[in-house]
Amino acid sequence: MSKLVQQKTPFNEKVKVNDVVTWIKPVLVCNIKYTEWTMDKQLRHPVFMGLRIDKKPVEVKAEKTIPMEAAIKKTTIRKSSAPGKKGTVVKVGTKEVKLTNQDKMYFPKDKITKGDVVKYYQSIYSYIIPYLKDRPQSLKRNPNGIDDNGFFHKDAGEGAPEWVKSIPLYSESANKDIDYILCNDQATLMYLNNLGCIELNPWNSRVKKLDYPDYMIIDIDPSDKNTFEQVIQTALVVKKVLDKAGAISYCKTSGATGLHVYVPMGAKYDYNQVKDFAHLVAMLVQEQLPEFTTLERPLSKRKNRIYIDFLQNRRGQTLASAYSLRPKEGATVSTPLEWKEVKKGLKPSDFTIHNILKRVKTKGDLFEGVLGKGINLSHCLKRLSN
Numbered sequence: 001m002s003k004l005v006q007q008k009t010p011f012n013e014k015v016k017v018n019d020v021v022t023w024i025k026p027v028l029v030c031n032i033k034y035t036e037w038t039m040d041k042q043l044r045h046p047v048f049m050g051l052r053i054d055k056k057p058v059e060v061k062a063e064k065t066i067p068m069e070a071a072i073k074k075t076t077i078r079k080s081s082a083p084g085k086k087g088t089v090v091k092v093g094t095k096e097v098k099l100t101n102q103d104k105m106y107f108p109k110d111k112i113t114k115g116d117v118v119k120y121y122q123s124i125y126s127y128i129i130p131y132l133k134d135r136p137q138s139l140k141r142n143p144n145g146i147d148d149n150g151f152f153h154k155d156a157g158e159g160a161p162e163w164v165k166s167i168p169l170y171s172e173s174a175n176k177d178i179d180y181i182l183c184n185d186q187a188t189l190m191y192l193n194n195l196g197c198i199e200l201n202p203w204n205s206r207v208k209k210l211d212y213p214d215y216m217i218i219d220i221d222p223s224d225k226n227t228f229e230q231v232i233q234t235a236l237v238v239k240k241v242l243d244k245a246g247a248i249s250y251c252k253t254s255g256a257t258g259l260h261v262y263v264p265m266g267a268k269y270d271y272n273q274v275k276d277f278a279h280l281v282a283m284l285v286q287e288q289l290p291e292f293t294t295l296e297r298p299l300s301k302r303k304n305r306i307y308i309d310f311l312q313n314r315r316g317q318t319l320a321s322a323y324s325l326r327p328k329e330g331a332t333v334s335t336p337l338e339w340k341e342v343k344k345g346l347k348p349s350d351f352t353i354h355n356i357l358k359r360v361k362t363k364g365d366l367f368e369g370v371l372g373k374g375i376n377l378s379h380c381l382k383r384l385s386n
Contacts, residue, residue: 143196255326266374
């Protein structure tokens, strides 16, 4: 490459760099492994795999993406082994996903089918994948729609395609290793939705640092007797306490009756440290709102008060991901919010399968900072002690 060195960048647009760069003439072709293209046409996690001497630069062109709806139309319908059932095989990249019963009604009153759920997740894929990738999934399955209570399914099992990534982890409750699925790509997301996963529940930590969560969560969980105005008031007091600590925070709807407040931890502290900090925050909030909040976990002891749940910060606990659908009437979505939206008049039912993609395209990913470098826990504790 030394013969190709030039002083100026060959690109028309300014390129953000982290260090001194040696520019070369753009005449070589290389092979790059990557996770995906981002919305702004950048490669996510690119890895240099070597030069391609078999291709000329003029031969390199961007591949055209076929919308899922078009892909479905172009695939053949094959009969499954079960009599009377048909499936559609969709090619996603190099992987084939078999979709079944796409006309099954998942949200009867809203006339939303299983196929609609699959299409929603494919449309929101680039926004939701950072909150799913490399995280063990506790699969909540509602294969018969929201009128069915459904069940949790953690083990990938023999039925999963060979390309679905998983990780074996010991479960104390099951007293055995469980093969947790990792939703790392578009095909796996489609596969999970076809299993009946209306909602997606990832761990707080990723496989490379399983004992170090990326964020802390305060789950504001109301009883049937609480108003949503009280939920909002609780969330704002949580923010007030975190502001005093100097901890940046982000809020999202649960997609049901509560709100979730997240604090980026940057995978720098273990679960016990994060849980203890969450417990401290919860206590300080409850002291300010003793009339209608509680730290009592058992339903019998809550006495119709809002439970400030800090125990979501234990290893293996899961919560509905940002942008996850919930199996609730109205097809609500767990939606990141701007703090200025957390005020009287906010209604979780306003955020649904029908309008989230448009909202995200307009506002961007409001939750992006949750996966940032994280707070300085020592500094936060000192500020709270003053």
